């Protein structure tokens with residue numbers, strides 16, 4: 001029968017207070033506490049600490065703690081869902097507005113290209129004009145023509161609007 005050596009069994013007392021001793025050791029320690037005021041005091045002090053810890057831990061747990069916790073977890077999850085939505089195949093429909101916007105940009109680009117082609121005058125006249133010129137002169141002439149066409153394209157709609 002091992003006696004509790006006071007001062008060296010703080011760990012045992014702490015386990016006793018925490019309820020982590022097996023029943024035999026608990027009985028033995030209880031018996032010792034009855035005859036040893038020092039250990040009783042130590043155990044009592046630890047018990048107070050544990051009780052206050054329990055009280056401290058219990059106090060903040062309100063009845064809807066779990067609900068609020070899960071609501072918060074849910075909130076975080078949906079936050080991540082929103083971030084990851086464009087990268088997830090099952091939620092590709094959520095990315096539809098982006099696809100539609102990209103498609104609209106593409107269509108708008110085609111329309112602009114179409115208009116620039118339409119604004120361009122018939123090339124036949126130009127080719128007749130540049131036939132008698134040397135290649136470098138022809139190049140300059142073409143560049144001049146293109147610049148004029150671009151200016152016409154820019155000024156055209158505005159002058160048309162000013163006439164209205």
Ligand SMILES: [Zn+2]
Pocket residue numbers: 004005006007032036037038039040
């Ligand atoms: Zn003792």
